[in-house]
Structures are given as structure tokens and as C-alpha cells.
Amino acid sequence: MSPSLYRMAKSVCVIGAGPSGLVAAKSLLHNAPKGTFKVTLVDSKHDIGGLWPTSREDNGRQVHPLMITNQSKHTMHFSEHAWEEGSPQLPQAWQVGCYLKRYLNRFLAGEDGFQLELGTHVISTDKRHGGWDVVLRKEGQGEEKRPFDYIVVASGFFGKPLIPESLQSPKNVPVMHSSSYRDLKGLLGQGRPGGGKILVVGGQMSGVEIAGTIATHLSSAIHSPEDSGIHDIGKYTIHHIIQRPIWVFPLYTSPEAGKAAAPFLPLDFASYNLSNRPAQLVNTQGHISEDAAKIIHNIYQRALGTDQGPYSDHLRFSDKDRRSQPYLAVSDWYTEFVRSGLIRTSKGRLDTMDGTTATLSPSDEKVDDIAAVVTATGFDPSTCIGFLPETVRQVLSHSPKNVDQPVALAFHGTHHPSVSNLGFVGFYRSPYWGVMQMQARFLARYWSQGEMSPVMREKLNEDVSIQRTRDLRDDPRCSQFPMGDYPFLMQEMSQALEIPQLPPLTTSLPALSHNQQPLNTLTPSRFPDPRDDSSDTETSLEDTWQVALDGMTTPRFVAKAVFRSLSGTWRLERDLVSKLPTHPSGHFSGKAQFLLRKKTTDGLQCAGSETPAPVSDEGLEYLYIEEGEFKTDLGFGFTATRRYVYRYDDAADKLSVWFVKPDDLKRADYLFHEIDFEVPEDRNDGWKAKSGHLCIDDFYDVKYRFKFNAVNLKEWDVGYTVKGPKKDYTIKGTYTRE
Numbered sequence: 001m002s003p004s005l006y007r008m009a010k011s012v013c014v015i016g017a018g019p020s021g022l023v024a025a026k027s028l029l030h031n032a033p034k035g036t037f038k039v040t041l042v043d044s045k046h047d048i049g050g051l052w053p054t055s056r057e058d059n060g061r062q063v064h065p066l067m068i069t070n071q072s073k074h075t076m077h078f079s080e081h082a083w084e085e086g087s088p089q090l091p092q093a094w095q096v097g098c099y100l101k102r103y104l105n106r107f108l109a110g111e112d113g114f115q116l117e118l119g120t121h122v123i124s125t126d127k128r129h130g131g132w133d134v135v136l137r138k139e140g141q142g143e144e145k146r147p148f149d150y151i152v153v154a155s156g157f158f159g160k161p162l163i164p165e166s167l168q169s170p171k172n173v174p175v176m177h178s179s180s181y182r183d184l185k186g187l188l189g190q191g192r193p194g195g196g197k198i199l200v201v202g203g204q205m206s207g208v209e210i211a212g213t214i215a216t217h218l219s220s221a222i223h224s225p226e227d228s229g230i231h232d233i234g235k236y237t238i239h240h241i242i243q244r245p246i247w248v249f250p251l252y253t254s255p256e257a258g259k260a261a262a263p264f265l266p267l268d269f270a271s272y273n274l275s276n277r278p279a280q281l282v283n284t285q286g287h288i289s290e291d292a293a294k295i296i297h298n299i300y301q302r303a304l305g306t307d308q309g310p311y312s313d314h315l316r317f318s319d320k321d322r323r324s325q326p327y328l329a330v331s332d333w334y335t336e337f338v339r340s341g342l343i344r345t346s347k348g349r350l351d352t353m354d355g356t357t358a359t360l361s362p363s364d365e366k367v368d369d370i371a372a373v374v375t376a377t378g379f380d381p382s383t384c385i386g387f388l389p390e391t392v393r394q395v396l397s398h399s400p401k402n403v404d405q406p407v408a409l410a411f412h413g414t415h416h417p418s419v420s421n422l423g424f425v426g427f428y429r430s431p432y433w434g435v436m437q438m439q440a441r442f443l444a445r446y447w448s449q450g451e452m453s454p455v456m457r458e459k460l461n462e463d464v465s466i467q468r469t470r471d472l473r474d475d476p477r478c479s480q481f482p483m484g485d486y487p488f489l490m491q492e493m494s495q496a497l498e499i500p501q502l503p504p505l506t507t508s509l510p511a512l513s514h515n516q517q518p519l520n521t522l523t524p525s526r527f528p529d530p531r532d533d534s535s536d537t538e539t540s541l542e543d544t545w546q547v548a549l550d551g552m553t554t555p556r557f558v559a560k561a562v563f564r565s566l567s568g569t570w571r572l573e574r575d576l577v578s579k580l581p582t583h584p585s586g587h588f589s590g591k592a593q594f595l596l597r598k599k600t601t602d603g604l605q606c607a608g609s610e611t612p613a614p615v616s617d618e619g620l621e622y623l624y625i626e627e628g629e630f631k632t633d634l635g636f637g638f639t640a641t642r643r644y645v646y647r648y649d650d651a652a653d654k655l656s657v658w659f660v661k662p663d664d665l666k667r668a669d670y671l672f673h674e675i676d677f678e679v680p681e682d683r684n685d686g687w688k689a690k691s692g693h694l695c696i697d698d699f700y701d702v703k704y705r706f707k708f709n710a711v712n713l714k715e716w717d718v719g720y721t722v723k724g725p726k727k728d729y730t731i732k733g734t735y736t737r738e
Contacts, residue, residue: 018052032448067093175374198239204329247317247326412489555687599620604669644658
């Protein structure tokens, strides 16, 4: 920018250097006429990213660096900046931070008119005629007042963690907010004799997620070959207090849930499939009528294939529940841990906590022997706007008690007409990246002289967002995410900005059987700004199309779906037919357990080898234990057991089975076989898979069939044909849920 343009530019203070602040700064500098704005981006942290850590070791954020996102990279990106090739479908939190670092370096670092000030606190703001005075304090320095023409609030929605009043005074047990939880040692320390219950308070999305996470850590500690360092770790359970049943979706779902060989894709591919929506979208969020609630509940049940009753009566949706607005959560493991009893549920609210006993209302149910409490009761977003003057907050109808809708803003959370030089980006629950980007583009257009088109003016004149927010604050039928349905918000904002939606790359995508339309997933890259370079947009679109094509036409992601769905206990019936008299034929009847734990690195490529197999230490695996009775055709029987380790390699999308060491029954010994899935000839017959493996002198020819009910396995079988110098037999085992 030339010096003259720089002097003429309007100054903007963007508060918060997370994704909202970064996309706001970039949009003001790149998507408005050059020279319109100069931007100062401030953040109290010493690095950008907001909630998102920027390295594996960055453990000071509200998000654990190794947490897996519940939206795929196809939703979590900006239209002009593609993810790096080879990035996982569901990135870890630190990888999201790295994406933001690359975004900063590409679009903002070294840009004329841009200044990044980290370690800088916004102490206060004061509205004056034509602008703002912002008081900043950089760590180690004094306070400084600076003038700005505009302020963008991009400080996030997750401010101060909320702790129920009954848990705020000192207790006999540790109390921790879910955002602070990292591992069991941090929660339980060395543990205590006899274990106890880990109480999880909060029954919405974060409650389900943290209960599933803690259960995963607990299961791993119990079944790991290594000592957890926590006394009586096997005597701990999790007790989750919920107020209502909530639909729990896995991270990968199926756009064709009615098939036994269902294809799988990341959750958002089906959730944001525009082929299931009318051409002109309406807002499905906000006030949810009984009729609308019943429709949505039925959609969720069809997608999951269950009313969740098999897991727990507290998770089952009764007719009464289906008249209330639906709530959903995302967790791969929660429901099976509930079925197994590692997570136990109670319905109600936490009323009081006396010593190690909690009392619930309205039932007066007691939960005793509590060893620790984790609260998943949300955040107070009002602390994120505490720097605004009280007079301005009054204009915004600030209501601290309404934590989901603390302010009433115009045009989908972007501004208030009475404070026209104050803007908001990402200040609402679940700020999808595409909406954040649209909000930032809107402000760049709204504040650019001569840039507001007649279409935008018409949209603003029709907008009822402020009154809608006020009406929903006390609405008992308000939806889980009241601001608006994601595709609807993208439609409304793109129309106001006159940014046309690009058509999907549907070439070669098969039609879905329920509507004979191909998958048409909404992504931010379908809404590029004409001022941006289109190369990364095309890269993102092609990546999304390729993933959709693979998921719909090949077994990609099926191994992952099978691996998740194996969790828990199965009924096992197995027949053995031997051609050699030294190995009796007979029938095994018993149960098989898939016990989830952190992936270990033990194991050799094959029997007799001294070279370790390449095993990643990331992710999860199962310790498989089967126990039962084997009865021979000759009439005698005996108790039989066997163990394996089942592993899933995310990078290779491969499921494998490993023998365990005979002298250490929790450690993998050597590879038994890898499972190769086949393209099904008949989608109603289930997914077939095979493997062949030479084990010392014996060759195992292995065949599988996995039959799904929507997203979950309902039955699977495996057959072995084993031939060797001293073996010649076949085995056929069938697994069904208990």
C-alpha cells in the first residue's frame, strides 16, 4: 500500500487472533478495495489460534492439542486456503492451529496496513464521535490508549468456564471443568483405595464428548500392558448426569444408511447434503414446533438405525421425548461405554453436593462414592465482550443469563445498526468456518464506502435477527443451536454479498437411492470471493469430490467404521470342522469383548522375525478377549479362551489382527493378518473382506462379512481355512450383539 493510501485507510482493531480474527483481518485487507482499511490484530495470548493450539506441546488452550475435531477439514477451512495434501479427514486440534498459522503467513504476514500484536490485553474501549478509543496493555509495559475507526469483536464465544453453584465451594473431591481436562492423572492424581465414581455434570454435546473421552482413557488405563500409576484404576466408573436423551452420532456416518454394506463418509458430508434440502432453504433452527421436532427425531433415528434404547433407557427416545426439540452430540465411543456399564447415566439435575455424595433433582436420587467431578456446563460468553462500554452493551440488549444468546445482533450476528462501527465475527455457538468467513466479508463490504449493493440493502431491510434473538431467549422450544441452520446462513449471506454458490463436482458420483440425486455437500470452498485467487478453491473442491467419490464407490472408511463399531461385548458362536483326528471338531459358544485402549507399539511383522513391525503410536486399538465353552463332536467339552489385538491404521485406512504374547497376554506378539475390504456386489448383503497369511508353517485363508444397521454393525462373521503340515480345518464364527 502506498503511504498516501495508508494515511487515508480506516483503522480497524480486530480483537482476537483465532480463526474469526484472522479471517476478519484478511477479508478487510484483501476483499475490500485496496487501501480501504488498515488492521491491528490483537490477542492476549503469545500465539495466534484462539482455542486452537499450534503444536502438539501447546497445552495451554481450552482445546487439547490431540483432540480430534468433530467436523472434517471439508467444513473447517476458508474458501481461498486449502489444507495441505495428505491432511487427515478429521484433523487433530494442533493441526487446525497449524492451518491457521499458514493462513496468517500467506495472507497477512508482511502485508502493508497490517499489524499483529500478541501478548496484548484489551483493557477497555470507549465510543467517541466517529470512532473508538481502545486501551491496550502489552505484557511488561504500561497501558496505551489508541484511536480506531472500527472494532471487530472476534474474541470467541467460550469465555469463563461455568461451574454450577453447588460445586463452587471447596469439596472433598476435585472439581474440574471439561475444558481443563487432559488425562486421568491430572484429574485423579495417584488415585485412592477402592476407586470410585467420576461424576460428569452436563448432558449436552460437551457432556457426552467429555464422558466418552474420560471413559476412553479409563478403559485404556485398565487394559493397557503398562501400569497407569493410579491406585485401584480398575475400580473407577463414570457417572453421567443428563437432563434428556440426546442423539449421539459417530464421526463417520452413512449417506445410504439403509444398506447392510453402507458406505461411510465424515459426518458433515451427509449432514450438509443439499440434495436433501429444498432449492431455497428455510431456517430450521430457532423455535422448533412439535411437528418439526418429530420429523427431525425420525431423521436422526433413521441415520443411526436405533432409538438408542439398547444402550440405556435414559438414552431411549419416548413419544414424549420426540415432541421436544432434538439435541445431538458427536462421539465414537460414548454409547458403547454406556452399554458396557463403564458409563452409567442418571436423569435429572445436580442439586447439592455433600462430601462425596451428589443429590439430583427432582428425583432426590443419590450418587455416592464420588472420587472426582468434571463439569461440562458451558461457558460465560459475556466475559468475551467485557471490554465494551456498558452503554454499548445495553444497546446490544446484553443479557448475561442467556449464555447461548447474550447479545441481539443484526444480520446473522454481524453488527447492530445503532453502533454501526462495531462488528462481530464468530460470536455464537458452533461458528462454522464458512459462516465466519461470510460474516467477515459482510463487514468488509458494509464498511466500504460505495460497496453496499441494492441486494444487500434489501436483505438488511428484511432482516429480523435482533427481534428473533429476543424472542428466542425465553422460548421453551428454542433449538440447540438457535442462531441458524448452517446451510441457510450460508445461503442468506452469500445472496446478500452476491457471491454465487459453485455447483458441486458431481461427475461419477452415484445417485442416492432415497432421492436419486448425487451427494451435494455444502463446503466453504463453494463460495469463493471473486477477488481471491481460485487455485486453492479448486484444490479444496477436487479434494472434497474425490473423498465423496471414494466413499460412495469404494470401501474407503469402511475399516474405520467397522473398527469403531466393534467396541463392547458380542455373543460368539463358532463351528470348527477338522479333517485330522488330532484336532477334534466341535462348537464354541461364548462371548467376545473388544476392550478399547491407547495403541501400543508391540509386535513383529511375522512369527520368528526379530524385526519390529512399523506400528504408529497414535490412535486406539482393542484388546480382544473371548471366553466360552467348546464342546467336541465326541461329547466332551472344556473352557476355552483366546486373545488378539485389533488395530486400525488411520493413514493406511487398514484394519489388522495381531496375536498376543503367550507370557504377557496384554501385549501384541506378531501380525496375524490384515483385512482387505472388497467392493460389494450387493449392498444388502454386507461388506466382504479377506486376508491370507502364512503363520510359521500354516497358511490361513480368512474371509469376513460385516452387516451394518445404519452406522452400527449388527452382525459379522469370520471364517478361516487353515492348512499346514499338522493342520487342516475350517472355522466359521458369527458375532451378534448381546
